[in-house]
Amino acid sequence: MRPKPLLLACFLLHFLIIVIISCRQTLWLVGHGLTMLPPAFKDYSERAETVVSDALAQNLPPSSPIRRALLTYLHIAGIERPYGYFAPNVPVSYKLVFELHYSDGRVEYEVPGGNTAAADLRLAALLDEIGRTRVDALREYLVKLLARSTWREHPDVEAMRAILGSRNLPSIDEFERGTRESYEFLYAYDFSLEKESSRLESP
Amino acid sequence: MESCKERLIRFLFPAQSGNWLTILRIGLGLQVLLYALSLKRDWIYLFAGTGEGLNGRALSEGLLSTESPVVPRLGWLVTLGSHVGLSEWTVLSVTWWFLLCAACGLLAGFFSRSSAIIAWFLHLCAAKSGGLVSYGVDNFMTIGLFYLMLSPLPDRYSLDQKLRKLKTKDRQLLGFFRRVLQIHLCLIYFFSGLTKSLGSGWWDGLNMWRALARPPFNVLDPAFVIRWHYLLPFIGISIFAIEITYPVFIWPSQTRGIWLALIVSMHLAIGAFMGMYLFAMIMIILNLAAFGTTLNWPVNRIGIHHSVSPNDNSSSHSILSRLGVNC
Numbered sequence: 373m374r375p376k377p378l379l380l381a382c383f384l385l386h387f388l389i390i391v392i393i394s395c396r397q398t399l400w401l402v403g404h405g406l407t408m409l410p411p412a413f414k415d416y417s418e419r420a421e422t423v424v425s426d427a428l429a430q431n432l433p434p435s436s437p438i439r440r441a442l443l444t445y446l447h448i449a450g451i452e453r454p455y456g457y458f459a460p461n462v463p464v465s466y467k468l469v470f471e472l473h474y475s476d477g478r479v480e481y482e483v484p485g486g487n488t489a490a491a492d493l494r495l496a497a498l499l500d501e502i503g504r505t506r507v508d509a510l511r512e513y514l515v516k517l518l519a520r521s522t523w524r525e526h527p528d529v530e531a532m533r534a535i536l537g538s539r540n541l542p543s544i545d546e547f548e549r550g551t552r553e554s555y556e557f558l559y560a561y562d563f564s565l566e567k568e569s570s571r572l573e574s575p
Numbered sequence: 576m577e578s579c580k581e582r583l584i585r586f587l588f589p590a591q592s593g594n595w596l597t598i599l600r601i602g603l604g605l606q607v608l609l610y611a612l613s614l615k616r617d618w619i620y621l622f623a624g625t626g627e628g629l630n631g632r633a634l635s636e637g638l639l640s641t642e643s644p645v646v647p648r649l650g651w652l653v654t655l656g657s658h659v660g661l662s663e664w665t666v667l668s669v670t671w672w673f674l675l676c677a678a679c680g681l682l683a684g685f686f687s688r689s690s691a692i693i694a695w696f697l698h699l700c701a702a703k704s705g706g707l708v709s710y711g712v713d714n715f716m717t718i719g720l721f722y723l724m725l726s727p728l729p730d731r732y733s734l735d736q737k738l739r740k741l742k743t744k745d746r747q748l749l750g751f752f753r754r755v756l757q758i759h760l761c762l763i764y765f766f767s768g769l770t771k772s773l774g775s776g777w778w779d780g781l782n783m784w785r786a787l788a789r790p791p792f793n794v795l796d797p798a799f800v801i802r803w804h805y806l807l808p809f810i811g812i813s814i815f816a817i818e819i820t821y822p823v824f825i826w827p828s829q830t831r832g833i834w835l836a837l838i839v840s841m842h843l844a845i846g847a848f849m850g851m852y853l854f855a856m857i858m859i860i861l862n863l864a865a866f867g868t869t870l871n872w873p874v875n876r877i878g879i880h881h882s883v884s885p886n887d888n889s890s891s892h893s894i895l896s897r898l899g900v901n902c
Contacts, residue, residue: 376584376588379751380583380584380587383587383751383755386755387758387759387762390759390762391762394762394766395766397766397770398766398769398770398773401770401773402773406774407773407774408773408774408775409773434641434642440642440643440644440645443642443643443646444643444645444646447639447642447643447646447699447703448646448647448699448717448721449717449718449721450699450713450714450715450716450717450718450720450721451714451718452714453714454766454770455762455763455764455766455767455770456766456767456770456771457711457767458771458782458786459767459770459771459773459774459777460770460771460773460774460775460776460777461774461775461776461777461781461782461785462776462782462785462786462789465789465790467790486616486617486620486621487616487617487620488613488614488616488617489613489791489850490613490614490617490853491614491616491617491620491621491708492791493710493791493850493851494617494621494705494708494709494710495708496710496790496791497707497708497709497710498631498707498708501707513634514631514634514707517629517630517631517634518629520630521620521628521629521630524627539789539790541784541785541788541789543781543784544780544781544784544801544804544807547797547801548801548804553788
């Protein structure tokens with residue numbers, strides 16, 4: 373058997389990291405006012421989160437060997453993410469619709485999707501990323517990825533508009549009164565064969 | 576009187592049989608098999624970096640490189656393949672077949688360790704290169720495969736032991752890796768429940784409604800969900816209560832069966848009512864491997880597990896009873 377002290381040290385380090393990552397997420401949620409805890413907790417949580425981030429070498433430069441070694445371990449062990457799924461609340465979801473313009477004036481609408489339900493679940497994660505990111509360039513890049521793959525399936529399309537919106541689910545009471553899911557327009561991008569995309573509108 | 580350190584070491588290194596490892600190996604083999612089969616038609620689309628696919632691999636791998644350049648990724652395999660004249664399509668297809676073979680190896684327990692390492696590596700490559708299209712199931716599969724790869728394989732029901740006569744002698748190491756999995760699950764559920772309990776939507780049922788009505792998880796007709804809406808607050812509170820108290824009630828033998836049944840039921844419901852079959856399955860596998868074999872199943876009582884080491888009782892029971900735990 374491998375020496376117990378070595379295994380014990382690895383064990384303690386491994387779980388210390390897991391606890392720190394999980395605590396950091398909890399503190400981040402509280403610090404950003406996303407929980408129902410009173411605002412008095414906010415400042416404390418923000419300060420505590422900074423300390424916890426330090427412990428995870430997050431404040432070291434990206435090229436730091438310590439930071440890289442730690443991040444490598446987190447990724448290969450699958451412990452880089454915390455466990456707050458659908459917490460503290462279920463996030464908003466997004467919908468992306470492509471408006472396909474053909475040379476004969478025809479217009480069709482298509483929603484990006486895979487061939488299987490398993491792929492659709494994964495593409496939903498991508499849509500969430502597109503909707504959540506505050507980096508315009510990243511959002512445009514990701515929409516372009518989906519637009520290109522849609523274009524390959526419809527090679528005779530002349531121009532394409534991608535419309536991103538957030539889904540507004542009615543509350544239980546509203547649903548009972550007949551209100552159904554609605555969409556709030558967020559961004560639109562135009563793509564054509566000749567030129568690169570250009571964002572049309574944004575709120 | 577034993578020192579805390581000695582008690583901790585005895586708790587962490589109980590001599591155990593490999594039944595839990597058999598469940599983990601076969602379960603993860605099945606999981607990887609279904610993972611690969613479920614993505615067969617979209618494998619190239621999701622992971623190709625050029626031409627036919629979504630082409631998101633470059634971005635995922637670029638972002639990954641900013642964190643660490645040595646985390647496995649499909650780009651490595653594609654580059655390696657290009658040196659011997661293989662196209663990206665060929666490399667990705669071969670990767671898929673290797674993953675499938677590794678899954679079969681795990682299911683049969685044939686070259687268990689090699690199969691576990693290959694499955695962990697290839698799944699990790701896919702999960703990291705497809706970072707933009709990954710979700711919770713990938714994390715839990717990585718966790719499970721990481722522990723499986725490090726555990727003292729082969730287990731006693733594997734073909735490696737039956738045909739190749741390979742033996743696992745170190746029962747304490749078996750016990751140690753089981754403890755690791757058990758404690759990891761406790762942390763997962765505790766923090767998952769804690770963060771949920773901080774959201775008002777889990778108290779009033781709104782989050783249950785949103786989770787069930789939110790595409791692509793809206794397997795159930797919303798009208799059906801609304802018909803039972805008065806149950807939603809109760810279910811929401813129950814979910815985070817079960818999760819937070821998991822580390823407390825999963826250890827004593829009197830409550831372990833109940834909590835295991837509750838948590839497995841919760842994951843079955845997630846699979847059936849939200850369409851997250853793979854996610855549900857991996858969580859059930861991890862739970863059954865960690866705590867399933869310590870239940871008093873009827874088969875245990877009639878002596879199926881006759882070859883469990885006497886140490887199973889002598890060491891782990893005595894230590895845990897001192898810690899106030901029955902396992």
